Each structure stands twice: as C-alpha cells, then as structure tokens.
Amino acid sequence: MSISFTDKLAARIEKTGSALCVGLDPRPVMDDLQAVPVLLRKVVEETAPYAAAFKPNIAYFEAMGLRGLEMLEELLPDMPDDVPVVLDVKRGDIGETQKYYAQAYFERLGVDAVTLSPFMGYDTLEPFLEYEGKGVYLLTVTSNPGSSDIERRELSDGRKVYELVGDMVRRSMQEHRKTSVGMVVGLTNADSDILARIPDAPLLIPGLGAQGGDLSSLSGSGHAAPPLINVSRGIMYQNPELGFAEKAQTFAARIREALGY
Structure with a gap:
C-alpha cells in the first residue's frame, strides 16, 4: 500500500520544519518564452530546502499556449521526489468530464494533489477520490473579497455555505476514500470562527505575501x-534584489513562528 498524500506531506514538513508552499506562477513573457523554464528551475532549485510543497498554477502555463503546457510537463519529472506537488487547477465539472481531468493530472502529469471546486456537488468530486497516494483540496473559503458572495453566506439554519464543503470532506473520510481530501482556506479571510466550523483536514492556505494575509489568524x-x-x-x-532562497527561508521562518513549529 502506498503512503497517503497527507502522510507524505506530514513527512516533508517534519523533515524541513517548514509548512511553506512555494507557488509557481510564471508570468507569461510572450517575446521570450525560453526564459520561463530557466526561471522555474531556478526557483525550484533554490527554494527546495525550505519548501513543504510546490504549487504550479495551471492558468499561467495555459496562457502561454501549447508551449506553456509543454513547459509544465517537462518541469514536473525534474521536481524533487520528496516534495509534494499540488497542481492548482480549481476544476469543477460533471462526473464524466471530471474523470478525464483526473486522468490528465494524476495519471499523465503525475502530480500529488490538485485543487477542485466542489460547488457542483459531491458526485463531481468522486472521479478524483479513488487514487491512492493522491490528494485534493476543495475550495472552501477563498482569499478574494467575493468569497462573501457565496462561500461565507449564511444558510437558513445558521450554518455557512463553506460548512457544506466541510460536510463533503467528512463524507469522504467516512467512506474511506483512497484520496486525501483537504480544503483551501484563504489567509485574508481566515479567522478562528471559520477554522472552528470546518473539520480537521489538511489546509491549503493562500494569501500570505503579496495578498497581505495575517498569519496570526491561524494560531490556536x-x-x-x-x-x-x-x-x-x-x-x-x-x-x-533578494534571492529566491533568501525569500523562501524568510517566509518559512515566519510561518514556523506563527504555527509554533
């Protein structure tokens, strides 16, 4: 039996003492696409000692057309084996279509985990849930202001919409699904009330750095x-003016201090 995604991630965090996920969002430079793979490999090489995981965002690669997708496919086999790769795709579609998304990401590209949108229902997640050793993160409370339009809306029974996503996570656990299921909770909108309302599952937390999220919201x-x-x-x-390694080390230390690692 292969190790679960959650266990692989926990082992990496324990090894590095870091919960930093390094996002790989290459801004398309259409007049010099050859510079992008060089940049990506430099970021990966220099930040790997401080990275609990890497998270390529597929939108940036798709924006460069076929060559961009080729860059991603060429990069992934060269990533460090013990560092999980979370491909940020945010897919959400009917089951038949999702089946092919799952094949594309878990079988063809071989990434460890993906992000998914759960708002079309639990059945749309199921094609991803029978992959041993893999993980999915469900959009729960995202970091954008518009998360208040749907995700943080209050239901008639006093619960919030994002708690329905938590119910899906619990269901996957109760069904003993092979795939680890976690949640995306944006740091800019996270608070103790939200964290208290969702299950204890792996969290992918964007919003630190350029988005200005506050790590203190995660404490306790x-x-x-x-x-x-x-x-x-x-x-x-x-x-x-700073190197990628220096910036990664600084963020990893800030996270460690905030989480008490």
Whole structure:
C-alpha cells in the first residue's frame, strides 16, 4: 500500500520544519518564452530546502499556449521526489468530464494533489477520490473579497455555505476514500470562527505575501492535520534584489513562528 498524500506531506514538513508552499506562477513573457523554464528551475532549485510543497498554477502555463503546457510537463519529472506537488487547477465539472481531468493530472502529469471546486456537488468530486497516494483540496473559503458572495453566506439554519464543503470532506473520510481530501482556506479571510466550523483536514492556505494575509489568524486553531501556507508572487517577483532562497527561508521562518513549529 502506498503512503497517503497527507502522510507524505506530514513527512516533508517534519523533515524541513517548514509548512511553506512555494507557488509557481510564471508570468507569461510572450517575446521570450525560453526564459520561463530557466526561471522555474531556478526557483525550484533554490527554494527546495525550505519548501513543504510546490504549487504550479495551471492558468499561467495555459496562457502561454501549447508551449506553456509543454513547459509544465517537462518541469514536473525534474521536481524533487520528496516534495509534494499540488497542481492548482480549481476544476469543477460533471462526473464524466471530471474523470478525464483526473486522468490528465494524476495519471499523465503525475502530480500529488490538485485543487477542485466542489460547488457542483459531491458526485463531481468522486472521479478524483479513488487514487491512492493522491490528494485534493476543495475550495472552501477563498482569499478574494467575493468569497462573501457565496462561500461565507449564511444558510437558513445558521450554518455557512463553506460548512457544506466541510460536510463533503467528512463524507469522504467516512467512506474511506483512497484520496486525501483537504480544503483551501484563504489567509485574508481566515479567522478562528471559520477554522472552528470546518473539520480537521489538511489546509491549503493562500494569501500570505503579496495578498497581505495575517498569519496570526491561524494560531490556536487546534487543527492537527498538516497545513500548507502558499506564497507565490512574494517569492517569484517581489523584492527582486533578494534571492529566491533568501525569500523562501524568510517566509518559512515566519510561518514556523506563527504555527509554533
């Protein structure tokens, strides 16, 4: 039996003492596409000692057309074996279509985990849930202001819409699904009330760095499942006078201090 995604992630966090997820969001430079693979490999190489995971966002690669997708497919086999890769795709579609998304990401590209939109219902998640050793993160409370339009809306029984996503996570656990199921909770909108209302499952937490999220909102949550705190622009593009390794080390230390690692 292969190790679960959650266990692989926990082992990586324990090894590095870091819960930093390094986001790989290459801004398309259409007149010099050859510079992008060089940049990506440099970021991966320099930040790997401080990375609990890497998170390529597929939109940036798709924006470069076929060559962009080729870059992603060429990069993935060269990523460090013990560092989980979470492909940020945010897919949500009917089951038949989702089946092919799952094949594309887990079988063809071979990534460890993906992000999914759960708002079309639990059955749309099922094609992803029978992959041993893989993981999915369900959009739950995202980091954008518009998360209040749907995700943070209150239901007639006093619960919030995002709690329905938590119910899907619990259902996957009760059904003993092979795939680890976690949630995306944006740091800019996270607070103790939200964390108290969702199950103790792996969290992917964007919003630190360029988006200005506050790590103190995570303290004292009581969650034991391994978290990932994502930083993308803050490492790849902010403070260009600093090296990628230096920026990753700084963010990893800030996260460690906030989470008490």
